[in-house]
Amino acid sequence: MNNKELIASISVKLNAPKSVVAMLLETTVATCAQLLVEDKTIGFQSFGNFEVRKKDERLSVHPSTQIRTLIPPKLVVNFKQSNILKDKLKDMPHHD
Amino acid sequence: MIKEKISSQEIIDLVASKASVSKRAAEEFLKVMIASIEEGLLAGETVKIKSFGTFKLQWNEPRKSVNIQTKEEILINGYYKVAFVPDATLKEQVNEPFAHLEPVELDTDPSKNDLIENTDPVSDPLRIFNEQAFEIKNLISEIQALSKKPSTEIHEVEPIRDIYKEEIKQIPENEVEEDETDSGSGIKDEKKDLENVIEETETQPEISEEEVTEILKSIPEDKIDVVESEVESIKESKRDAELTLKEEEQPKIHDIVSTAEPISTPADQPKEESSVIKEPTPENNASLLTSELPSTPYLDNIKPPVRNKKLKLVLLILLLVIGSGTGLFIYFASTGDNSVENITRNISVSEMINTISGWITPAPKPAQKPVKVVIPKDTADYESTEQIQPVDSLQLLFDNPRVYTEFIASERIHAGNRLTIMSKRYFKNKEFWVYIYEANKDKITNPDNIAVGTFIRIPKIDPRLIDTSNPRCLIKAKELHDIYIK
Numbered sequence: 001m002n003n004k005e006l007i008a009s010i011s012v013k014l015n016a017p018k019s020v021v022a023m024l025l026e027t028t029v030a031t032c033a034q035l036l037v038e039d040k041t042i043g044f045q046s047f048g049n050f051e052v053r054k055k056d057e058r059l060s061v062h063p064s065t066q067i068r069t070l071i072p073p074k075l076v077v078n079f080k081q082s083n084i085l086k087d088k089l090k091d092m093p094h095h096d
Numbered sequence: 097m098i099k100e101k102i103s104s105q106e107i108i109d110l111v112a113s114k115a116s117v118s119k120r121a122a123e124e125f126l127k128v129m130i131a132s133i134e135e136g137l138l139a140g141e142t143v144k145i146k147s148f149g150t151f152k153l154q155w156n157e158p159r160k161s162v163n164i165q166t167k168e169e170i171l172i173n174g175y176y177k178v179a180f181v182p183d184a185t186l187k188e189q190v191n192e193p194f195a196h197l198e199p200v201e202l203d204t205d206p207s208k209n210d211l212i213e214n215t216d217p218v219s220d221p222l223r224i225f226n227e228q229a230f231e232i233k234n235l236i237s238e239i240q241a242l243s244k245k246p247s248t249e250i251h252e253v254e255p256i257r258d259i260y261k262e263e264i265k266q267i268p269e270n271e272v273e274e275d276e277t278d279s280g281s282g283i284k285d286e287k288k289d290l291e292n293v294i295e296e297t298e299t300q301p302e303i304s305e306e307e308v309t310e311i312l313k314s315i316p317e318d319k320i321d322v323v324e325s326e327v328e329s330i331k332e333s334k335r336d337a338e339l340t341l342k343e344e345e346q347p348k349i350h351d352i353v354s355t356a357e358p359i360s361t362p363a364d365q366p367k368e369e370s371s372v373i374k375e376p377t378p379e380n381n382a383s384l385l386t387s388e389l390p391s392t393p394y395l396d397n398i399k400p401p402v403r404n405k406k407l408k409l410v411l412l413i414l415l416l417v418i419g420s421g422t423g424l425f426i427y428f429a430s431t432g433d434n435s436v437e438n439i440t441r442n443i444s445v446s447e448m449i450n451t452i453s454g455w456i457t458p459a460p461k462p463a464q465k466p467v468k469v470v471i472p473k474d475t476a477d478y479e480s481t482e483q484i485q486p487v488d489s490l491q492l493l494f495d496n497p498r499v500y501t502e503f504i505a506s507e508r509i510h511a512g513n514r515l516t517i518m519s520k521r522y523f524k525n526k527e528f529w530v531y532i533y534e535a536n537k538d539k540i541t542n543p544d545n546i547a548v549g550t551f552i553r554i555p556k557i558d559p560r561l562i563d564t565s566n567p568r569c570l571i572k573a574k575e576l577h578d579i580y581i582k
Contacts, residue, residue, distance in 0.1 A: 001136035001139075001141045001142065001143045001144065002144045003144055003145060003146040005136075006129075006132055006133070006136070006143060006144075006145065009132045009135070009136070010125070010128050010129055010132050013128045013131070013132065014124065014125065014128050021125070023115060024111065024115055024117070024122070024125045025129065025145070025146075026146075027111050027114050027115040028107070028111050028125075028126065028129065029145060029146070029147055029148040030114070031107060031110045031111055031114060032107070032148065033147075033148070033186055033189050033190075035102055035107075035110075036186070036189070036190050037189050037190055037192065039099060039100075040099060040100045040101070040102050041099045041100070041101045041102065042101075042102045042107065043101055043102065043103055043104065044104050044107075044126075044130055045103070045104045046130070047130045047133070047134070048178065049101075050180075051099060052099075052190055059202070060199075067201055068201070068202040069199045069200065069201050069202065070199060070200045070201075070202055071199050072194060072197030072198065072199065072200075073194055073197070074191050074194050074197075075190050075191045075193065075194060076182070076187070076190065076191070077149070077180070077182040077186060077187070077190055078180075079149075079151075079178065079179075079180030081177060081178040085134065085178060086175070086177075088134065088138065089137075089138070089153070089175065089176040089177075089178070090175060090176075092138065092140075092153075092176055
């Protein structure tokens with residue numbers, strides 16, 4: 001499901017025009033991003049938490065050339081699902 | 097540090113105020129949005145939100161675990177987990193405080209290895225020189241050691257004679273025991289005779305030193321010839337060394353003879369010694385004569401006994417320099433393996449002479465010569481390449497001092513803001529921060545730590561200077577970076 005399909009799905013459920021939904025989604029995303037940049041954790045009830053985690057600097061060694069590279073620290077967005085969502089997913093059968 | 101947690105209610109409030117919609121609408125929208133995402137995920141799809149990220153399901157395999165308290169094995173069922181991969185734009189936004197950092201390669205070993213490999217062919221002949229010099233020194237020290245050895249050998253020989261004496265004494269005694277019944281006086285006579293013989297053998301070594309000259313001529317003629325020829329060859333190769341060597345050889349001849357004569361068994365030893373001396377020197381000298389002499393009037397200079405030693409020394413050193421120089425030249429010019437072998441022998445000879453002359457005078461160091469031969473070529477190459485490179489308009493642009501009169505934007509520094517981040521925003525590459533710094537030098541004392549609230553003006557820069565596709569622009573910016581950051 002890509003962005004367009006998501007907007008379509010929401011607009012059908014909300015019975016609202018796609019343009020409005022698209023605008024709202026954009027605003028939500030921008031808000032979330034802003035909050036994450038400010039190093040805040042966003043918790044969506046019954047869905048999960050978004051948080052920024054710092055990955056420390058590390059040394060990586062290239063397996064074949066043996067060149068050691070210092071990888072700088074970085075900040076990454078991490079998502080952890082809530083237990084409610086986990087329970088919902090439990091019922092899903094595994095098929096590969 | 098506990099992070100401030102934003103609940104869904106706060107998000108709803110923020111979205112409502114930003115999108116200027118009612119809170120209820122925003123709340124409903126968020127609920128439906130999450131429901132839709134869940135729906136998509138439950139349908140086994142990946143859900144992608146533009147400029148935010150992708151949600152997808154990840155299957156975690158069932159695994160065994162142990163209850164820590166009861167130590168019972170438990171099977172954890174396989175389950176799905178929602179994995180979120182942030183979009184590139186979100187990643188960049190979040191990672192902005194560390195955006196200016198880049199992976200740094202710590203080891204520059206490969207380049208060092210290259211350097212070593214480059215210098216190897218240059219140092220190789222030097223190494224050969226050193227090795228050969230070492231070998232020759234060993235040989236010469238052996239010769240010196242041999243000249244001292246015989247003096248100790250005389251002491252070694254004497255106990256052997258004593259053993260003989262004892263044996264001779266023992267034998268008659270046994271005979272006495274056996275033949276006691278036959279005749280006592282006859283045995284005693286025999287014993288006396290034997291003792292006389294022993295006395296004679298004892299006195300012989302004392303005489304032998306006097307007889308040496310006679311023995312020299314008579315018995316080991318071959319050996320003496322060898323030694324003499326060797327002395328002569330050394331004479332030819334080095335007149336100054338000859339004096340010392342001859343002195344060393346002469347007592348040796350005496351000793352070899354004296355040790356060889358009285359007892360026949362240790363005669364093999366001196367032979368071996370002489371053969372040891374024989375092996376290295378005549379060979380080298382022969383090659384010296386064949387290889388060195390045709391090009392120089394070497395023999396003519398040396399054969400007549402010149403008494404002015406100083407003049408000879410100067411001549412010799414000159415020859416050494418020329419000889420080793422030509423040897424080197426041939427060595428570098430040659431490509432075939434056979435020729436290389438011949439030339440290395442050539443070098444060994446010249447090196448030998450060098451070392452010998454090194455005992456008398458500080459010889460010209462051969463190590464400096466190859467460097468002299470090789471390096472001028474390299475420098476010439478560099479010069480030629482530098483001359484070829486044309487000075488283009490871009491180079492002029494780089495070299496001219498930049499003047500900033502026009503500005504495209506201005507910004508106030510806030511916490512976490514950096515010139516590199518601004519540069520990336522305005523000039524598409526963070527390396528060009530140096531130009532912003534140049535334009536605001538009067539306000540910025542330390543580009544790494546700009547005071548919050550500083551008013552920064554973003555200058556208008558010649559687009560040719562900040563061409564991200566041109567590697568030279570990046571190199572120039574990096575050069576400036578190195579100048580400003582130390």
